[in-house]
Amino acid sequence: MRVPDSMRYNLFMLRTNRVKSGIDRVQEQIATQKKVLRPSDDPAAFCTCVRVSSESSLYKQFGSNVKKIRMYGTMYDTCFTTINERLATAKEITISYASGELPDSLRNNAVDQMKDIIEHLVTLGNTVIGDDHIFAGKKGNMPPFQLDENYSVAFVGSSDVAQVFVDKDETEELGISGNSVFYDGDKNVNIFKTLKGLMETLENDDPSQTSKYIKEIDDCMDLVSRNAACNASRVQQMEVLAEEDTTRQAGFSKIISETTDADLAQLAVEYNSLSTIYQALMSSMSKMEDLSILHYLK
Amino acid sequence: MGITSLMNIAKNSMLAQQAAIQVTSNNIANVNTEGYCRQVADLREGSLVPAEFGLLGTGVRVAGLVTYYDKFLETSIANKNTDLQQQNAEAAYFSRIETVISEDNSNLAATITDFFNAWQALSADPTSYAARNDLVTKGENLSRIFNNLYNDLSNLQMEIDKSVEGEVGEVNRLSTGVADLNGKIIAMNATNGEDADYINERAQLLKELSGKIRITAFEDQAGGLTVQTADGKTLVDRSTQWNLSTQPDPDTGFRRIAWEDGSGNPRDITDEVGGGKIKALVDMRDGHLQNGFIKDLDGLAKTIVTEVNTMHALGYNQKGKTDVTFFRNMGDNFAGDMGLNAEVKTDVRNIAAASASTDTTGNDVALKIASLVTQRLTINGQATTLTSYVSNIMGKIGEFTKNAEQLSEQQQSAMTMMERQREGVSGVSIDEEMSNLIKYQYAYQAAARLITVADEMFTDLLGVIE
Secondary structure, three states, X not given: OOOOHHHHHXXXXXXXXXXXXXXXXXXXXXXXXXXXXXXXXXXXXXXXXHHHHHHHHHHHHHHHHHHHHHHHHHHHHHHHHHHHHHHHHHHHHHHHHHOOOOOHHHHHHHHHHHHHHHHHHHHHXXXXXXXXXXXXXXXXXXXXXXXXXXXXXXXXOOOOOOEEEEEOOEEEEOOOOHHHHHEEOOOOEEHHHHHHHHHHHHHHOOHHHHHHHHHHHHHHHHHHHHHHHHHHHHHHXXXXXXXXXXXXXXXXXXXXXXXXXXXXXXXXXXXXXXHHHHHHHXXXXXXXXXXXXXXXXX | OOXXXXXXXXXXXXXXXXXXXXXXXXXXXXXXXXXXXXXXXXXXXXXXXXXXXXXXXXXXXXXXXXXXXXXXXXXXHHHHHHHHHHHHHHHHHHHHHHHHHOHHHHOHHHHHHHHHHHHHHHHHOOOOHHHHHHHHHHHHHHHHHHHHHHHHHHHHHHHHHHHHHHHHHHHHHHHHHHHHHHHHXXXXXXXXXXXXXXXXXXXXXXXXXXXXXXXXEEEOOOOOEEEEEOOOOEEEEOOEEOOEEEEEOOOOOOEEEEEEOOOOOEEEXXXXXXXHHHHHHHXXXXXXXXXXXXXXXXXXXXXXXXXXXXXXXXXXXXXXXXOOOOEOOOOOOHHHXXXXXXXXXXXXXXXXXXXXXXXXXXXXXXHHHHHHHHOOEEEOOEEEOHHHHHHHHHHHHHHHHHHHHHHHHHHHHHHHHHHHHHHHHHOOOHHHHHHHHHHHHHHHHHHHHHHHHHHHHHHHHHHHHO
């Protein structure tokens, strides 16, 4: 078959361009350490990557919500411990008063202590994280407990609590309403009412009421303990979800890595192979003239 | 028979070899000329003269030029060029669309997820100004990405539309050229003249023309070529040429292609182009962009805007107001015009997160909107999630680009094979031409030597007479 010169050069250019584009591509893959650089490299792999990246981002947000619930949980736990400590103090005062160990001077002091306990519990009930009052339910932008001059406390927050997503189609309450922490309508428990009653009993020096208040304080402490247990359980559940999220994120990273990450060793071999081919092409082209009759006519 | 006839033989031979060297030189000069067909001087023995002992030769003459030209190969190459140019154009434009749409460049899926994550963040802290400001920023980012994508694809569409007009002009230029050459070839044939150069040139024009639009061509006995479009509209008949023109579509404003009949009346042939670069451009502009990626993008934007606005309008903002949309009201061009409602943009308290006027710090609406990202929604009649839809768009452009690039490479390989065959017949080989050059040069030298011999013979003869 006749091999005309223009075809020889054209084919050389065509082959050289193919090898050069191959080298460029491998270089880009080495530089980015990715084997899938654009959708057309592997449409299915690229789609998977987009989907998994979106899922990962979505679950990061769920993880952020879970983290927030855990953070609130830790704060609630601290509050519950303090509330119980303050109730225990109130109970101690009541027992001391019931046993007749409090002279008038100390009784007046106990009244002040009771006022202090009520004020402290109101402060705890109005605990703020960021701009959010954690016991206010859905009305987190305002303090849920209001204390008046008579030491009566009113709950002006919301009994409903905001929900947040912790997984697809799965929500969890972000916080705990102060209504369920300080009041239990079913069992007729009202922490502030009990403390106020106790304060008035001490003020009026009426020891006949003490046994009733000791029982009520026990009920109050029981309510707080129940809430603390619920909170602990919820925090534990969130920790499980957080662990799941960590595992899931690792899974997402693995899928993305397996789908798109380049095998550098393989690319290095490929690069060397293409470089050798390129050099061989250049060498053969530079010697092409030697094979022409022109070379012998010089 | 005399010494003079020797001189004549030598002279004719020198002229013939010189002509052959000239033909060879022309071949060498055109070694890199695309479409050139090599020629060889057809040397024939001179007429015989009767002598006492038989017929005597009178030397050599150039009977003509032989052009190495395979008509059928040229036709096959022209037909193959239609597919090659179509695939090349498709591969080039798909690659550009891919660059625009690819998630690495557009961040479309990531921004959609970020936007709905911002709603989640707001649901976790509905009174937070920071969360509301972040949501506005994410909403603006989302709008900007849709706007940019839409503008990039629309600009590409307009660029293609301009190219259609340019390519139609090229078709007219090429078909005019073919008609001119037809006239020259017919005239040459009538006088038995040499028409090889014209045929070569016409074949090149035909190849270029078939790269623009699918054509059928056939030659009549006089050498005139008739060229028709895929649906039988005549572009060239002997030396007469018919123009193509472009007319704006009243609905889209994009150019439609028309064939002008003998009276200059345009007839729309856009859908019958059949192949070539023009078909690729029209398909890309009207099909893959207008009814493809732009429609996909617009459908996606429409679903997001409609779903978010519907829920948002039912909710209550921090001012206790309802019936406020999150995105601004827009016409039919959702992707291109997407943007936030000015009320929301200027005051983040206008974002409605709650479901009741009495509960302006609630988060029910924010939660519902946040959940849209995981829900199956109807986008362009397809039930899917938002991010799945985006990944499907990525997959689609990836498949189209990959397929077009593969087809383009296949067509290129097939074309290379054909051109090798053509070059095998018509191409110039320097080695071959150099060998011929030596051959003709020696023959020329020998003929010159013959003159010297004849001259010596004359001198000897004159010497005898003296």
